[in-house]
Every structure is written in C-alpha cells, then in structure tokens.
Amino acid sequence: MKLYAISDLHLSSPENRQALKELPPHPDDWLIVAGDVTRSIPRFRAAFTLLANRFARVFWTPGNHDLWTVDPSGCEARGLFKYNELVAVCRSLGVITPEDPYELWPESDSPLFIVPIFTLYDYTFSGEGVRPDTAVSWAAAAGLECADENLLYADPFPSRSAWSAARCRYTERRLNKTAVLGHMILVNHFPLRQELVNLPRIPRFSIWCGTQQTEDWHRRFPVTAVIYGHLHTPDSRVIDGVRFEEVSLGYPRHWDQALGLNAYLRQILPTPADPAFHSSQLPQMQQFG
Ligand SMILES: [Fe+2]
Ligand SMILES: [Fe+2]
Numbered sequence: 688m689k690l691y692a693i694s695d696l697h698l699s700s701p702e703n704r705q706a707l708k709e710l711p712p713h714p715d716d717w718l719i720v721a722g723d724v725t726r727s728i729p730r731f732r733a734a735f736t737l738l739a740n741r742f743a744r745v746f747w748t749p750g751n752h753d754l755w756t757v758d759p760s761g762c763e764a765r766g767l768f769k770y771n772e773l774v775a776v777c778r779s780l781g782v783i784t785p786e787d788p789y790e791l792w793p794e795s796d797s798p799l800f801i802v803p804i805f806t807l808y809d810y811t812f813s814g815e816g817v818r819p820d821t822a823v824s825w826a827a828a829a830g831l832e833c834a835d836e837n838l839l840y841a842d843p844f845p846s847r848s849a850w851s852a853a854r855c856r857y858t859e860r861r862l863n864k865t866a867v868l869g870h871m872i873l874v875n876h877f878p879l880r881q882e883l884v885n886l887p888r889i890p891r892f893s894i895w896c897g898t899q900q901t902e903d904w905h906r907r908f909p910v911t912a913v914i915y916g917h918l919h920t921p922d923s924r925v926i927d928g929v930r931f932e933e934v935s936l937g938y939p940r941h942w943d944q945a946l947g948l949n950a951y952l953r954q955i956l957p958t959p960a961d962p963a964f965h966s967s968q969l970p971q972m973q974q975f976g
Contacts, residue, residue, distance in 0.1 A: 688743075688794055689713075690801070690956035693948075694721030694876065694916025695750065695935040698730055702939040706948040707734060710741060717792075718742040719801070719955070721916045721934060722750025722876030726757065726838075732776050744790065745782045748803040749773060750876040750917060751895070755838040766842035766850070770805075785858075789865055792956060798869025799911060804858045805875065807851035811899040812881045813891070819848065826891040833895040855900045862908045870909045872955065878915045879904055883931060885920065905929040912955060923953075930958075 691713070698704050718738060724747070725731050731753065738745045749770060756765045764772050774784045783790055789800040810819035817825045823836065835847070844850040865871060878884055879901040884893045896917060905913055905927060912930035919937035923930070934953045936942055942951060 689716045689954055690719065690792065690872075691716060691952040692719035692721060692874070692914045692932060692934045692955050693936055693952050694914075695723040695919055695937050696720070696725070696734070697723055697752065697936070697938055698725040698734055699727075700939050702944055703936065706944065707737065710737075710948045712741040714741075714743060716742055717744040717746070717801070718952070719746045719803075719874050719914055719934075720748075721874055721914055722748050723752040723916060723935075724750070726752050726755040728772060728776065731773060732780075735777060735780050735782050739780045739782055745780075746784075746790075746801055746803050746874060747773075747777050747782050748785055748805050748874050748876055751807075751833075751835050751839050754840075755834070756840055757838060765840035766844065768842060769840075789861075789871070791869070792872075794956065800865055800869055800871045801874065802862070802865065802871040803874040804854075804862075806854045806858060806877060806879075806898060806901055807847060808877055808895055809848035809851040809898040809900070810894045812884055812893040812897050819894075822894040826894055829889075829891045831889055831891050833892065835895055851898050852900070855898065862904070866908050870911045872912045872914065873904065873908075873910055874914045875901075876915065876917050878918065878931075878933070879913055880926070880931075882926075883915070883922070883933070884918065885922075886918070905931075912958075914953075914955065921951075921953075 724734055754769055756763045774786050777784045785803045785805040789802045792799040810822035813822045841847045841850045877897040884896045886892050910929050914932050916935040918933055919935045919941050922933035932953055936951050
C-alpha cells in the first residue's frame, strides 16, 4: 500500500487526457491530486470517476484553474459557489476534499493524517517593499498578468485576498484541533512558503503563488510532509526537517509523454529512502505557464 501524489493534470490538453485514460489501476494505493485538474465540471467529474475507480482512496484540493469561471453571465457558478460545486462532485464519488474529516494513514504506527487544505494567495509573495495593493501593477510593469485576474472570481468575498484570509483562519482552526491528535501530511495547491517559488524567468509571477500567512505552518503544526503544485516545477526538498514535494505534471511541454502518467506519480508513503530521487528523474520545466 502506497500514498502517491500528483497535481496540475491540466486536462484541457488532449495529451494529458489520454495519459489519464492510460493510467493503470492501483487498487491498494491512495492518491493525492493537488489541484489544477480542469475548469470544466463535466470533465472534472469524469476525471475523478476514473481515479476513484483506480485507487483505493483519492484526495483533492482546488487549484486556481479548477476555480475559473469562463462564462460568468451564463449558468456557471463563481468563486465559493464554484468551489462548493466541485466539493459536491468529489463527495458524490467518495473523493476527500478540504471540507471533509481528515483521513488517517492506516500503515503508520502513530496517528498520521492526510490533510487537504485550500489557502489561495493574497499578493504577499512579492519583492521587498511591494505592497499587496500595488503588486498587480508591479507585475504588470514586467509584462505579467495572471489569467486568474479575469477568471478566478471571489464571490461572495470582496477579493481573492479576503477569500484567502478566510481560508487561512478556517484551516488554522482545524489544524489546531488535529495537531493534538497526531502528525499530518499537508496538501495544498499553492506553495506554503515564498522561498519555494523559484521562477527565474518570471519572478514577479510569485504574487499569484501563495500567502505569507502560511510561511511557518510546517513548524507551528506537527507536519511530516507538505505536498503542493502550481509551479509546474517538480521539486523535492527538506526545510526544517519537513519534506516539501512539488508534484506538478503540467502542460504537455512540461513532461515526457513517452513515460506515461504513472511515472509522474510521486511516492509520498512509505517515505522513499532518497525522497529527492523522484524529482531528480523528472524533466524540469522550461517555463511556467
Ligand atoms: Fe497548473
Ligand atoms: Fe495553479
């Protein structure tokens, strides 16, 4: 029995959809899917129907692409309402979301919880002296704008930053309660620490990558590992004794289709003898996108 993780399946790409179809069954294993699956709810449902049939248990946390609303004038839900629809789809399939009780990993001698969380971003991952309220224009001055600015609505919150702050408060309450019960593997789409955001060609894109409110969560809570994606930069490192695993697949240009999707499942548990082995085997991204 193993716990695997992957993120950023980006099923709008036919190559990625085909790879998902070809993923072999893992009837004894659990799978974490750390966001950016697809913005289409029918496609989202189809993907998790397939995964729930091929793994013993599946976990999901939302990525920004999952939360996009392309036609806000039609019948597509926005913001929190879109998130709630995705949670309902997951629950109908037995997929565990950040709104559900945390599952215990059955192979651990002491309690170890799999903890999907959702904390979004608030423009605090920026350069020295850049205020969050000027961060978008600071990025625009370098020619950068994230599609989230037009497609990721925050309804009913006044802003994505306000939604992020509410998510952090909600998550901290739950983590405080869980901390007295055992250790945890945190699963978030967005990196918890700014130092993890290494985008040398587009450094100012960092403002759409996380919140400083989560910077010390791996120390404040009994965290064994942190699983995340969003950066399309597979990575594996240890900070303050805690494993940080960036498990993105990404767009077709980011990965080698000849290897198949199975090669990109990152083993989280049992802990590999050399945790960095897997990411060292993966092709590194050419450019975030
Ligand atoms: Fe992504
Ligand atoms: Fe993302």
